[in-house]
Amino acid sequence: MKARLDAIDWHILKELQQDGRMTNVELARRVGISAPPCLRRVRALEEAGLVKGYRTILDEKQLGYDVTAFAMVGLHSQTEADLLGFEKQVAGWKLVRESYMLSGEVDFLLKCVAPDLQTLQNFIISELTAAPNVDSVRTALTIRKTKDLPIVPIDE
Amino acid sequence: MKARLDAIDWHILKELQQDGRMTNVELARRVGISAPPCLRRVRALEEAGLVKGYRTILDEKQLGYDVTAFAMVGLHSQTEADLLGFEKQVAGWKLVRESYMLSGEVDFLLKCVAPDLQTLQNFIISELTAAPNVDSVRTALTIRKTKDLPIVPIDE
DNA sequence: ATTGAAACGACTAGAGA
DNA sequence: TCTCTAGTCGTTTCAAT
Numbered sequence: 001m002k003a004r005l006d007a008i009d010w011h012i013l014k015e016l017q018q019d020g021r022m023t024n025v026e027l028a029r030r031v032g033i034s035a036p037p038c039l040r041r042v043r044a045l046e047e048a049g050l051v052k053g054y055r056t057i058l059d060e061k062q063l064g065y066d067v068t069a070f071a072m073v074g075l076h077s078q079t080e081a082d083l084l085g086f087e088k089q090v091a092g093w094k095l096v097r098e099s100y101m102l103s104g105e106v107d108f109l110l111k112c113v114a115p116d117l118q119t120l121q122n123f124i125i126s127e128l129t130a131a132p133n134v135d136s137v138r139t140a141l142t143i144r145k146t147k148d149l150p151i152v153p154i155d156e
Numbered sequence: 157m158k159a160r161l162d163a164i165d166w167h168i169l170k171e172l173q174q175d176g177r178m179t180n181v182e183l184a185r186r187v188g189i190s191a192p193p194c195l196r197r198v199r200a201l202e203e204a205g206l207v208k209g210y211r212t213i214l215d216e217k218q219l220g221y222d223v224t225a226f227a228m229v230g231l232h233s234q235t236e237a238d239l240l241g242f243e244k245q246v247a248g249w250k251l252v253r254e255s256y257m258l259s260g261e262v263d264f265l266l267k268c269v270a271p272d273l274q275t276l277q278n279f280i281i282s283e284l285t286a287a288p289n290v291d292s293v294r295t296a297l298t299i300r301k302t303k304d305l306p307i308v309p310i311d312e
Numbered sequence: 313a314t315t316g317a318a319a320c321g322a323c324t325a326g327a328g329a
Numbered sequence: 330t331c332t333c334t335a336g337t338c339g340t341t342t343c344a345a346t
Binding site: 021104143 | 159169172173174175176177204205206207208209210211212213214215216218219221224226243246247250251252253254255256257258259260262264265269296297298299300301302303304305306307308309
């Protein structure tokens with residue numbers, strides 16, 4: 001599963017992680033090779049699944065989504081079937097944008113985005129807390145995001 | 157601060173959020189206008205800060221970062237100066253990739269990525285717990301990421 | 313605001329080192 | 330592997346609406 005990459009591949013990944021819309025010629029220039037092999041490397045990295053996709057980062061506040069919160073969810077039962085059942089529920093909730101299954105007392109961490117507090121509270125009470133197998137829910141509002149780096153710590 | 161967008165702008169944001177590397181002509185085709193005005197709209201959205209950037213999503217596991225964990229940090233003092241002081245520390249820790257200031261008993265939620273458990277534990281014990289003003293640290297390992305959507309819930 | 317045309321530059325296949 | 334060349338296609342400016 002682990003990939004074998006040379007220095008140029010790492011450099012490509014580092015540049016793309018920081019600017020996913022960089023043109024191939026600019027990328028090639030930065031990593032010090034000509035455009036055709038650079039493009040082939042990018043395609044190979046996509047093919048291998050190391051590059052999972054390209055995403056535009058939007059400003060959710062300016063778009064009317066003022067509230068971001070984390071919900072820590074404990075379940076009654078943690079059998080694989082029940083975990084999958086809960087995941088399926090999560091998949092259907094539009095204001096849950098990210099979900100992590102955790103070890104420890106909290107079973108799931110859900111990142112929720114809503115236009116306002118009211119909408120968030122309605123969701124927590126009417127949907128999340130009311131869902132089958134949900135034992136406990138603790139919610140924390142985010143005051144601000146204080147750091148937001150691409151997920152892979154490639155040395156810079 | 158809120159932006160006034162028409163249906164085409166929303167459509168552009170929706171498409172770009174899902175595929176940040178789409179060409180402008182393809183984007184224009186999808187939203188139903190010709191390329192030049194489409195490009196000007198995208199530039200305007202970038203200018204207005206609604207588009208904050210473009211990012212490539214990498215597979216951290218394949219790249220040797222097997223461990224993702226969340227650290228919930230409580231501080232002794234929550235004066236603005238002390239919060240800023242902690243944020244500054246956080247900025248310097250390379251394996252903390254995202255950080256959120258929260259309301260409630262937990263002051264900060266840190267998303268950490270490390271090559272292995274050992275590295276994570278070293279960080280938690282030697283750096284995080286040892287940092288000035290840090291009161292309590294609770295850590296939860298992620299077993300799997302069960303949902304990962306772009307952050308703004310544009311209806312699809 | 314938009315379209316359409318045109319110049320410019322990037323993308324990408326192919327040939328050859 | 331790479332570089333170089335060349336044709337195709339995308340980007341971006343501008344005139345006109």
